[in-house]
Amino acid sequence: MTDTADRTARRARKAERRAHADYSGGVYGSMLAGSVVVGAGTLGELPRLELVLLLVLTGAVFWLAHVHAQLFGARMAQESVDRRTVLRVCREEWPILKAAVPPAAAVAVSPLLGLDVPGTLWLALGVAVAGQVGWSLAAAVRAGASRGQMALSATVNLLLGLLIIVLKIVLKH
Numbered sequence: 001m002t003d004t005a006d007r008t009a010r011r012a013r014k015a016e017r018r019a020h021a022d023y024s025g026g027v028y029g030s031m032l033a034g035s036v037v038v039g040a041g042t043l044g045e046l047p048r049l050e051l052v053l054l055l056v057l058t059g060a061v062f063w064l065a066h067v068h069a070q071l072f073g074a075r076m077a078q079e080s081v082d083r084r085t086v087l088r089v090c091r092e093e094w095p096i097l098k099a100a101v102p103p104a105a106a107v108a109v110s111p112l113l114g115l116d117v118p119g120t121l122w123l124a125l126g127v128a129v130a131g132q133v134g135w136s137l138a139a140a141v142r143a144g145a146s147r148g149q150m151a152l153s154a155t156v157n158l159l160l161g162l163l164i165i166v167l168k169i170v171l172k173h
Helices: 003-019 024-039 047-078 083-098 101-113 117-142 147-171
Strands: none
Touching: 024 047, 024 083, 024 101, 024 117, 024 147, 047 083, 047 101, 047 117, 101 117, 117 147
16 A cells, blocks of 8 residues: 555545444543542642542543443444454543543643632633533534534533532532
8 A cells, every 4th residue: 555545545534433433432431520620629738630530530530441341341232342343442431531631631730820729629620611511512413413512512411510510619619
C-alpha cells in the first residue's frame, strides 16, 4: 500500500469511528464527575490533589467497569473476546474517563485563579455540568437531530446538572 493510500485508509477508519461514536459515556462520565464533586465533602490536607485523584480514579474505575460489562456481559454471548475486541470496547467506553479530565483540570488550575477549596468545588461542578451539556449536544449533532431536539437534549442535561447542584447545596458540602 502506498503512503497516500495508507493515510486515506487511516482517515476513513477514523471517520467511521467518529460516525459511530457514542457520546452517552461522556454524558454519563460528566454526571459521575459532578456527583463525585458533590460527594467530596471532607477532604484532607491536600484537598485539590485528593479531588483530582478522586475524579480521575473514579472515572477510571467506572470506565473499567463498563469495559468489563461490555466484554463479559453483552459481547461474550455474541462474539469471541480477542485483543481487537478488547481494544474496540476500551475505545468505545473511553468517553466515561475522558469526561473526568476537564473537572480535574479545573481543580488543578484553581489556585491560579485564586480560588479557595469551596470555590474550587463549585468550579469543578460547573465544568462537569458544562461537559454534560456539551457531550449531549455533540451526541445530538452527530445523530443529525433537529434544532428542537438539540435544544431538548441540552435542556434535559442542564436540568440534570442543576439537580446535582441542588444536591450540593442541600448537602452543604
